[in-house]
Amino acid sequence: MNEHVLDKLKVLAESAKYDISCASSGTTRKNRPGTIGSTEGWGICHSFTEDGRCVSLLKIMLTNACIYDCAYCINRRSNDIPRATLTVQELIDLTIEFYRRNYIEGLFLSSGVINNPDYTMERMVRVVKELRTNYHYNGYIHMKSIPGASRELVNEAGLYADRLSVNIEIPKEQNLKMLAPEKDHQSIYKPMFYIQQGVLASADERKRFRYAPRFAPAGQSTQMIIGATDESDKDILQLSTSLYQRPSMKRVYYSGFIPVNSYDTRLPALKQAPLVRENRLYQADWLMRFYGFRANEIVDDSYPNLDLEIDPKLAWALRHSEAFPIDVNKADYGLILRVPGIGVKSAGLIISSRKHRRITASTLTKMGVVMKKARFFITCGELPTFTVNEVTPEYLRLALMSKKSSRKEPDSKQLSFVFTE
Numbered sequence: 001m002n003e004h005v006l007d008k009l010k011v012l013a014e015s016a017k018y019d020i021s022c023a024s025s026g027t028t029r030k031n032r033p034g035t036i037g038s039t040e041g042w043g044i045c046h047s048f049t050e051d052g053r054c055v056s057l058l059k060i061m062l063t064n065a066c067i068y069d070c071a072y073c074i075n076r077r078s079n080d081i082p083r084a085t086l087t088v089q090e091l092i093d094l095t096i097e098f099y100r101r102n103y104i105e106g107l108f109l110s111s112g113v114i115n116n117p118d119y120t121m122e123r124m125v126r127v128v129k130e131l132r133t134n135y136h137y138n139g140y141i142h143m144k145s146i147p148g149a150s151r152e153l154v155n156e157a158g159l160y161a162d163r164l165s166v167n168i169e170i171p172k173e174q175n176l177k178m179l180a181p182e183k184d185h186q187s188i189y190k191p192m193f194y195i196q197q198g199v200l201a202s203a204d205e206r207k208r209f210r211y212a213p214r215f216a217p218a219g220q221s222t223q224m225i226i227g228a229t230d231e232s233d234k235d236i237l238q239l240s241t242s243l244y245q246r247p248s249m250k251r252v253y254y255s256g257f258i259p260v261n262s263y264d265t266r267l268p269a270l271k272q273a274p275l276v277r278e279n280r281l282y283q284a285d286w287l288m289r290f291y292g293f294r295a296n297e298i299v300d301d302s303y304p305n306l307d308l309e310i311d312p313k314l315a316w317a318l319r320h321s322e323a324f325p326i327d328v329n330k331a332d333y334g335l336i337l338r339v340p341g342i343g344v345k346s347a348g349l350i351i352s353s354r355k356h357r358r359i360t361a362s363t364l365t366k367m368g369v370v371m372k373k374a375r376f377f378i379t380c381g382e383l384p385t386f387t388v389n390e391v392t393p394e395y396l397r398l399a400l401m402s403k404k405s406s407r408k409e410p411d412s413k414q415l416s417f418v419f420t421e
């Protein structure tokens with residue numbers, strides 16, 4: 001590989017690593033003697049396709065020489081960092097070369113803004129278009145759409161990319177304008193809307209013409225930065241709910257704010273990214289997408305932020321202890337899904353198995369139910385345990401927390417009372 005391009009690749013892959021729409025971003029673990037592999041390097045990351053396959057992607061920016069000055073971004077124009085810009089041909093060659101060597105199965109392409117949004121977007125579209133048409137590249141492509149890009153360019157991108165995404169970055173517009181003065185929500189929501197229209201129009205056309213071109217078949221995604229501004233989890237989850245109501249929106253990613261520009265006084269003085277909060281938001285997101293929870297059940301005016309010590313499903317169950325215990329041999333699927341420790345798979349197994357036999361505690365364990373949580377919220381005839389209401393929600397919270405953390409250890413005699421089999 002050309003040394004010049006290799007140098008650019010190192011700079012640009014490094015600059016792309018803070019975008020977490022691919023699962024392996026943000027980790028720094030160097031290769032050490034006696035070990036194999038490293039999470040640092042030239043931006044090969046992993047993502048999951050619709051059918052659950054894990055694919056490796058070349059995660060790279062077209063350029064990190066950005067004209068914008070977003071406070072939370074390492075690539076902002078006021079930072080003194082190495083800059084690089086790949087030509088369209090260099091990016092194509094890199095992708096094809098990596099693909100042929102079996103290093104990657106796809107491309108994740110983003111970019112800083114050069115000159116203006118359309119100038120940048122036009123180059124990105126040329127990359128994906130030429131890969132598909134001239135090089136017959138059939139691998140996965142996830143392309144970021146630049147905020148403020150025109151409808152024509154977004155429409156063209158959708159013909160070649162599998163997934164398109166536009167990052168919301170900051171949930172409330174006034175906070176976005178404070179940290180990223182060159183951006184506003186309109187410049188983000190417009191391309192999102194163009195993508196949605198393209199996906200719907202293509203689905204409609206394919207009903208009539210079997211070989212009509214597909215438009216962004218893996219839909220769109222977006223990302224929010226968590227903890228850089230004062231939005232509550234309620235604000236964030238309400239926004240996610242409205243985004244998931246858009247037919248083409250597949251994923252909302254939550255990226256714990258990484259303090260890369262600690263000199264900027266508009267940003268909170270964090271030492272590290274709020275990873276526990278990020279994780280709790282993903283759990284809440286999962287509850288909304290697969291467990292039938294609404295955002296206002298998980299967080300509301302009385303509880304605008306997620307409990308960082310316990311997962312949101314357990315937190316909900318403790319706040320609604322009057323709904324428990326439920327009888328797993330009689331309760332409907334939706335209610336069984338709300339029991340802490342019971343997942344989608346085990347809830348399905350309970351419903352199908354109980355047609356043939358009575359569900360017992362040992363059956364539940366075999367189904368993969370996490371009994372150390374679930375047993376306080378269910379009855380099934382043989383559970384020699386106390387329910388959440390007998391133990392009290394406050395005490396159970398403390399007891400289940402102390403299983404993971406010793407920060408608020410309750411009295412050990414009382415604990416043995418709660419956890420006696």
Ligand code: SF4
Pocket residue numbers: 066067068069070073074075076077111112113180
């Ligand atoms: S537009 Fe903002 S977030 Fe994107 S690369 Fe430029 S400075 Fe960073």
